Amino acid sequence: MSTGVTISSISDYAILGCGSVGYAVAEELVEQGKDVSIIDRDESRVESLRDQDLDAQTADIRESEIAELVADRDVVLILASDVESNKRAVEHIRNNGDTQFIVARASDPVSGDELSDLGADIVINPSSVIAESALRALESGELEYNAGKLAELVEETSTRLAIITQDSPDPDSIASAAALQAIAEHLGVESDIIYLGDVGHQENRAFVNLLGIDLVQWDEIEDHSVYDTVALVDHATSSEMELPVDIVIDHNETESEFEPEFVDIRPNMSSTSTIMTKYIQEFDMNVSEEVATALLYGIRAETLDFKRDTTPADLTAAAYLYPFANHDTLEQVESPSMSPETLDVLAEAITNRDVQGSHLVSNAGFVRDREALTQAASHLLNLEGVTTTAVFGIADETIFLAGRSKDIRINIGKVLADAYGEIGETAGHSTQASAEIPLGIFTGIEISEDTRDTLLDLTEEAVKRTLFDAMGVEGGSSEGSNGS
Numbered sequence: 498m499s500t501g502v503t504i505s506s507i508s509d510y511a512i513l514g515c516g517s518v519g520y521a522v523a524e525e526l527v528e529q530g531k532d533v534s535i536i537d538r539d540e541s542r543v544e545s546l547r548d549q550d551l552d553a554q555t556a557d558i559r560e561s562e563i564a565e566l567v568a569d570r571d572v573v574l575i576l577a578s579d580v581e582s583n584k585r586a587v588e589h590i591r592n593n594g595d596t597q598f599i600v601a602r603a604s605d606p607v608s609g610d611e612l613s614d615l616g617a618d619i620v621i622n623p624s625s626v627i628a629e630s631a632l633r634a635l636e637s638g639e640l641e642y643n644a645g646k647l648a649e650l651v652e653e654t655s656t657r658l659a660i661i662t663q664d665s666p667d668p669d670s671i672a673s674a675a676a677l678q679a680i681a682e683h684l685g686v687e688s689d690i691i692y693l694g695d696v697g698h699q700e701n702r703a704f705v706n707l708l709g710i711d712l713v714q715w716d717e718i719e720d721h722s723v724y725d726t727v728a729l730v731d732h733a734t735s736s737e738m739e740l741p742v743d744i745v746i747d748h749n750e751t752e753s754e755f756e757p758e759f760v761d762i763r764p765n766m767s768s769t770s771t772i773m774t775k776y777i778q779e780f781d782m783n784v785s786e787e788v789a790t791a792l793l794y795g796i797r798a799e800t801l802d803f804k805r806d807t808t809p810a811d812l813t814a815a816a817y818l819y820p821f822a823n824h825d826t827l828e829q830v831e832s833p834s835m836s837p838e839t840l841d842v843l844a845e846a847i848t849n850r851d852v853q854g855s856h857l858v859s860n861a862g863f864v865r866d867r868e869a870l871t872q873a874a875s876h877l878l879n880l881e882g883v884t885t886t887a888v889f890g891i892a893d894e895t896i897f898l899a900g901r902s903k904d905i906r907i908n909i910g911k912v913l914a915d916a917y918g919e920i921g922e923t924a925g926h927s928t929q930a931s932a933e934i935p936l937g938i939f940t941g942i943e944i945s946e947d948t949r950d951t952l953l954d955l956t957e958e959a960v961k962r963t964l965f966d967a968m969g970v971e972g973g974s975s976e977g978s979n980g981s
Contacts, residue, residue: 510534511570511597513558513586514577515542518602518623522574523551536566558586564593575601575617580608584615591616643761644779648684650743650759655686655726659740662712663732664694665868668704669768670731672788672795673746675710676773677730679788683780689713689724701868704794704830708787729755731769733762746772748799767806770795774814789821794830805928842869843876846888850877851961853970855884855904860957864890870899871931878903885909887964889956891936896956898932900925907968916967 510526512519515537523546526533535553537543546553556566558575559582567573573590575583583601590599601617603609609620651658658681662670674690681688693715696702705712715721721739728744733751742755747762748769763772770792777784777792784792796815800807803815846859857877861870867890874888884904889896898917902909910925913932917923921934936952 509571511567511573513575519576561589564589572598580604587615658688659724659727660690661729662692666692668798669795672791673730673769673773675791767811768796768799771811771814789818790823793818793822838866839869843873846873856968857883857886858961858964859888861890864892867892867897874899874901894936896934900930912967916963
């Protein structure tokens with residue numbers, strides 16, 4: 498509804514119904530220097546308000562005369578505890594043809610909808626507001642407690658901290674590790690960011706190189722015993738860990754074989770970068786441009802630029818980081834050059850694409866850079882009429898599969914879990930996911946040079962059939978297995 502009211506210029510308010518909620522609002526508005534007129538049907542309450550030098554008068558907000566009494570007010574706040582009275586007041590004001598901005602108090606979603614239908618511009622439910630405020634206070638208190646516990650653990654027990662990323666770290670894991678390293682430095686403790694797999698995706702390599710983030714490969718460390726404290730960020734398991742884990746910080750709930758002293762897992766946040774941003778704020782640190790840029794990109798990457806599973810916490814964290822980040826660097830990270838390996842994988846995937854309706858599955862063959870599969874899956878999603886893609890390839894005696902979807906009817910993470918959860922490892926969200934399946938288990942054939950072609954043929958047929966079945970379509974080919 499267009500009221501013609503410019504909020505920034507508002508100075509005249511009316512409060513109808515001045516119980517505890519109305520009084521609290523009146524006090525705040527008066528303190529801000531606003532002109533507030535209060536109307537309530539309780540004469541003794543009105544007298545008490547007048548004794549406090551407040552502009553108050555007695556009237557029944559259920560009666561039609563209420564519209565004339567507030568006709569000169571820019572904003573009308575209808576805050577009585579009796580929702581039926583509030584409905585009548587909204588109705589009278591709108592029937593009078595007045596265009597004031599109306600805020601009305603509801604008691605539940607149903608009465609809220611009814612007040613909106615009658616013409617209220619904003620509907621509030623005090624119980625919901627109180628609950629949200631309590632949760633924010635609880636979250637703030639929990640963060641303060643956790644920050645103190647983390648600081649105590651790092652300062653008192655650590656001389657050198659090992660910060661372990663995911664095996665093949667993505668931007669969220671790398672950024673979170675960089676933030677924890679900055680916090681450790683703030684606490685006067687040395688640390689290293691360590692990864693166990695490889696940094697394969699071009700975008701991730703550009704991310705690390707452009708921001709100057711120093712990552713150490715686990716196998717290159719001669720003496721792991723130099724680390725007396727170990728932290729896992731953006732994951733709670735690690736396939737080759739030889740050291741006990743002391744700290745786990747993640748935004749996904751997963752089973753862990755470790756029993757760390759400090760655990761902060763928050764599934765209500767969409768990225769670990771969001772959690773680490775909250776810690777940086779709690780420690781009142783001066784965030785560096787590099788760390789701010791990394792964290793902002795970590796949040797954006799994990800939420801698909803705020804288009805997937807974004808929470809208010811992600812948005813407030815991003816807003817905090819925005820002025821400190823280098824946006825030219827962000828643009829460079831988001832547009833990395835394509836390596837020859839990725840180009841080869843993409844070409845193979847295009848050639849071998851098999852399309853059923855809007856679903857595409859493709860075999861990229863034997864690959865050296867498994868991260869190229871994710872880029873191929875993303876690029877193929879741009880083909881006309883295609884809304885879901887899955888690209889797989891073989892490396893290290895394992896079938897690696899990357900899936901992408903922009904079809905709101907499909908949860909690609911659930912599709913891969915249904916298809917391969919019992920024989921391999923799957924992970925992902927509604928729009929992007931991955932799977933790893935041991936090749937020998939999947940085919941039942943012993944791997945050798947002589948069986949490579951046979952394995953590829955069997956894998957292609959079995960993976961396509963299983964995937965198309967999980968997607969709810971029959972595994973045939975509308976374009977042909979060679980894209981013809």
